[in-house]
Amino acid sequence: MAEGDPARPKHRASAPAAALLASAFVVSTCGLIYELLASTLASYLLGDSVTQFSTVIGTYLFAMGLGSWCSRYVTRDELRLFIRVELLIAVLGGASAAALFALFPLVEHFRVALYGLVLGIGFLVGLEIPLLIRILRGFDFRETVSNVLTFDYVGALVASLLFPLLLMPHLGMIRTGFLFGILNAGVALAVLLALPRASRYRSETVSAVLVLLALAAGFAASDRLQRWAEVASYGEPVIYAVSTKYQRIVLTRREDDLRLYLNGNLQFSSRDEYRYHEALVQPVLGRVANPRNVLIFGGGDGLAAREVLRHPEVRHLTLVDLDDEMTGLFSKTAMLTALNKGALTDPRITVINADGFRWAREAAATRAGSFDAIIVDFPDPVDYSVGKLYTETFYRAARRLMAPAGAMVVQSTSPLIAPMAYWTVATTLEAAGLQTRGYHVYVPSFGEWGFMLAAARPIPEQARIPAGGRFLTPAGDRALFDFPPDMARRPTPVNRLDNQVLVREFADAWSRYEG
């Protein structure tokens, strides 16, 4: 402990020393910001914020300890190593949020990447403080330790206040990461420039400039990165995410707005889903004389089922959804069963987890004519797998399942954004021998959305709409059937297994709409 000997002559703080102390402050601020970023990001992507925060912070502190311990093996040229470590932290920490978002959908074991990064950053930050103390050993030891640690802890306070109040709301995670990476690298550069013999550190100076430029570029491109890293595009905090055998289920919540995304596509927002689901279910049930037996394809969230079960005359509801994890989630989770009013565990419902196409084909033979109303609520036809569920072949099977006086409704994409796709559903149902009537509704989180009624007989003008809904009334029902010219019917082909025109039209329409 010779360097800490109080008997050693005291040097006055010089410019490089001041820069180094300032960097202690910045380094600790940045370190804590990276740690908060990793924790927030983990709770955002993996859910369960208590677990994420404690494990990330624990890992981070442990890694710092590891770094401090390893600092003893540094025997010479502490300053050069300090600069290098600082640049490395700038790169790792600065790009951490962007990298984690980008990796999330790509890697199978996301936690490995997450904790690896946290360990790395923690290790480097842990290495830095002892190095700094040793670099400043020429000064009064008592004062040096006090100074370094003070700046360190004050930096932590600044970071923990800045992060929730300013950075997250205004910059978002990816940009915050890059901003602090820039600060990190900037301080390293400032130290280099303040050093008396700067020429000895030419390669470090060049690296610092390059790192600064790269991070600045990342900062400038944050918006694009955000869009590219698909998961980051959820506008709200993720509270649950799981990859099932069939799809990725993500739930988000901001205040009272609970949202479900399947493979990144919004399925509902709890603020306005009643508009969608009342419009999906009530027009068809209201046009069937006595809907005792009802069938739902899709609708694993139980929200359409909730609307069906409002009808006391419904004796039995069959729900066919591919994904057991989806129906399980919406039968057990309190927050979700509050939304679907426990529809999936109602005594009148039978939930079948099966492929809709296969089930319909097999049931068409055994349960022909047994359903008074059929509600077809599949995801949009984004690929050939889902496109099968919108073909003439599927509608023929569905028609066989339908009672002679029954009716069917099909979720049919947006007649405003994808009018060709929307009216293709009508043409296809008609090719399967059904009469159709289209209608549409405005759902704020979706925009203008369309449905198609289909039946083997003329479809009544009037519907009995049950009281107690939040959106649909008998008069409101009639108004849904009016199509302004921009959504009016146009000639379209039939969607068949061998041509899948709907998938092509739908993709064209959305790529035009989104540019």
Added chain:
Amino acid sequence: MKADRRTVLGLGAGAVAVTGAGLAAALDRGEPLPPGGLGGADLARGHRLRDGGFPAPSRFEEVDLVIAGGGIAGLSAGWRLQDAGFTRFRLLELEDQVGGNARGGRNAVSAYPLGAHYLPVPNREAKAVRHLLRQLGILTGERDGVPVYDPEQLCADLQERLLWQGRWQEGLVPRTGLSAQDRADLAAFERAMAAYSTRIGSDGKPAFAVPMAYSSRDADLVTLDRLDFASWLDQQGWRSPVLRAHVRYAMRDDYGTEPHEVSAWAGVHYFAGRRGWTVDGAGDNELTWPEGNARLARGLAGFFPDRIAAGHIVHHVAQEGAAVLVDSFDVAAQVTVRTRARAAILAMPQFLARRVCPSVGAAEAFSYAPWLVANVTVDRLPGGRGVPLAWDNVSSTSNALGYVVATHQAPDAFPRSTVLTWYLPLSDMPPAVARRLLLERSADEWKAIVRDDLLAMHPELADAIRGIELWRWGHAMIRPTPGFLARGAAVRPQPPLFLAHSDLSGLSLFEEAHYQGVLAAEAAMAFLQHRHVSLL
């Protein structure tokens, strides 16, 4: 890894450039190969037929007509007889299973084809095939007089994709990154083929028809048969490498033969012969099933199951007065059965017909392409950049013809494992040499070739291959070499003997085998004075 390198390299030099190239490396890599067997025509039975030594007849039977051979031609002949109410016949098949090249297999994941795997939507002129498809429920009805096919048996979208310059694109003709010459030649070629396709000859027949017997005999068309297809393309000045690669793919796909060995008539027929006749403009499509054309073979056999005797090696056919004596070796009972009949249809390739009945045919003029087919079971579906997985998936950089997906027609929206049927015609060496290579290369060597070719297209399948079942076809297809148009007619025997095989048409297509089977059955019924209305 027991690889007899000398055999491989000795045979492989030059001729098997692509298939042999990565082989030694693949074997040396020492990665364990997936499990799976090696199948093919029963060699022991085939060789026994060649070498003779069957016991003298010890069982005697009588029937009006014998069909010797249960491939598509023989089955079609039986179907035609049954349909016309002629039931006094018997079909003898060498293998334990009928179907010939249209046989299929099955494992825990899916049924799959072993050879032929689709039937294009039939042309207007293919009346007999349509009659069959109606009976099998594949053709479901008519709309405004036009045939309607079962949508679940028409190949589902996406039908075809090509790995071209690192991306999968829809269709098999490259559309991007083309030079001006490529574009010009492709367009000129497509225009010329479209003109041939719509042309009606001076005899009122389509220039190119399926079955080919309905084609026009206009002199300028028939003359095409004197020339090979590559030379014909040269004459037109179409030298774009992209066009020529596509033509090569097509000739190997349908004929197992290189363009410079294919008759120009057959070459044009491939591109101008198909005018699938159905509603909704869906004629440019195929009918296909997980097990491929085994579905059709089973359908045909289902009309007369009691008259089929499998495991019967027909080894001698001779005339005795007005009768035909058909000697067959019953593999199960180990005895030779002599069947006395009033007529016989030899529904087998000409080299076999010649062997069992030396008075028939001129087998030398017929040559056959050998193929290797592999059924690869994978844990997950192949992906790739560009358009999603199609039914038929072809790589522009591979010497193999790519693969079809057995579960493509399955109703499930999300199948997880599947069987990929991978095809390789051994066309780049003389058929006899290729056949020897086919037999001498070990199962492990072939598996390594199949695996490496598949992984070159799909690195993401590296740990997903669960098994590779190989199937060797020594004589998979008749090769339509120049002069083939006159060849089939030259070998027609006199009643009471009749021939039925697609090699008489010279094109190895279901429609041709079916046509030849129906033709022989109707000729035999006419000879035996059984009244019927021709389907042809």
